[in-house]
Amino acid sequence: MTTTVEFIKKLRDSGLRPTKQRIKICEVLFNKEATFHFTINDLVKIIETEANEKISLATVYNTIHAFEKKGYLKEIPIDSNQSYFDTNVTDHHHFYDISEKKLIDLDQVDVGPINIQKSIPGKKIKSVEVLVKLDTDNQ
Amino acid sequence: MTTTVEFIKKLRDSGLRPTKQRIKICEVLFNKEATFHFTINDLVKIIETEANEKISLATVYNTIHAFEKKGYLKEIPIDSNQSYFDTNVTDHHHFYDISEKKLIDLDQVDVGPINIQKSIPGKKIKSVEVLVKLDTDNQ
DNA sequence: TTGTAATTTATAATAATTCTAAACTATTTG
DNA sequence: CAAATAGTTTAGAATTATTATAAATTACAA
Incomplete structure (x- = not known):
């Protein structure tokens, strides 16, 4: 279990401003004890249903790509027309x-x-x- | 080197009618001595420039999928938003x-x-x- | 030949992703 | 603490790969 304060630190330390949306995505992705595999669409659905918050699709793409670049996520190649991401890097x-x-x-x-x-x-x-x-x- | 007659036989034997387009695609893909990695777009370009023939994009998709189903091609998963195919099955x-x-x-x-x-x-x-x-x- | 079933084709539709530019927000600076 | 500024979010448009559609064409069997 990681606290919001820790996510804020993590984000700030990697040069990303700790916005409401980024913190929410951190909470969804990095509070799981197990590895988490997801597509962008999965993530949007989780945020909008489980967390009951609206988030722009563009923001999710931006954030996931930022996290990938920082090494917090990695993409897994499967023969699909959708990108799969993994929290296990x-x-x-x-x-x-x-x-x-x-x-x-x-x-x-x-x-x-x-x-x-x-x-x-x-x-x-x-x-x-x-x-x-x-x-x-x-x- | 495989002759056109052989491609016609191969197609017919697998229940595919040997059309002009399918034979052309066979010639481009299966006359190489080495393994050939390509995307649909690569293939369209090769046919239209090298072979100087017009072919519908839909036909290329249809044919590649038919060939894949017959086991003449396979898809290779890479972290890309494009499908890569391989003549080495x-x-x-x-x-x-x-x-x-x-x-x-x-x-x-x-x-x-x-x-x-x-x-x-x-x-x-x-x-x-x-x-x-x-x-x-x-x- | 001729009929029919498969195939090709242009184009429309769909789906994932990226782009854009305006509104908004976090942080810095005075 | 307020104003400036630089980074973010956002809705919606644009782009790209792929699939669907339905009419025209072609292969082939009768």
């Missing part, structure tokens, strides 16, 4: 449930170590991420 | 060069076997894909 892997369109975290332990045996001169590996797609098992 | 992985926004194939051998130690009841694993992000090595 550590290097980890995912299950993607195709029929339910839901992401599930996979620990390093569930996947095991991956050793990339190829390298490109002048380039270094920034991340190694595994996406495991799941389908309904009909048989 | 074997189970393989990718390097993604962040600065150059380019995909590079990785063989199974370069990554090694991946054994997912977790399962979700009622779901089966459809694919396991590794995306290795590369950054410029400054040091």
Whole structure:
């Protein structure tokens, strides 16, 4: 549990003014104990229903992009026409449930170590991420 | 090098009528010796400039989706708002060069076997894909 | 040939995201 | 503490990728 005061400090320390909207988004995203996967639309809905507050779609986009740039969120690539974001910014892997369109975290332990045996001169590996797609098992 | 006759057979065998447009797309995509990564827009440009033929955007979408369904192409998830497709439909992985926004194939051998130690009841694993992000090595 | 079913096509519709510029708010400065 | 200013929010327009539509065209079987 993080207090509002702490979010204000976090925002200010990273050069972002602690506005009402940004604090609200922090509360929705960073007060969960578990990793939280969401799309922009999910987030807007949560704020407008759970928190019962109006927020402009543009503000949500602005804020999420600002948070991503600061390293508080990361985008997860899935074959979808929507961007998925993750509050877990550590290097980890995912299950993607195709029929339910839901992401599930996979620990390093569930996947095991991956050793990339190829390298490109002048380039270094920034991340190694595994996406495991799941389908309904009909048989 | 595959001949037009062979493409016609391939199309017909998979229940797709060999139209002028589909054959042209086959020629662009499947006559390369190497794996080919592209977006719909890339493909339209290639057809209209290199091949100097007009083709409707809708036809390109239809055809690419038909080819994907038949297993002649697969989509690659990258953090982009555009769909990337790959003519290499074997189970393989990718390097993604962040600065150059380019995909590079990785063989199974370069990554090694991946054994997912977790399962979700009622779901089966459809694919396991590794995306290795590369950054410029400054040091 | 000719009928019909599949395909192509231009265009409209939709959906996610970005842009814009005016109103508003947090912070700085005097 | 008030005024200036620089950063934010906002509604709505613009843009971009993609999908839907429905009429014209084409492939192919009878």
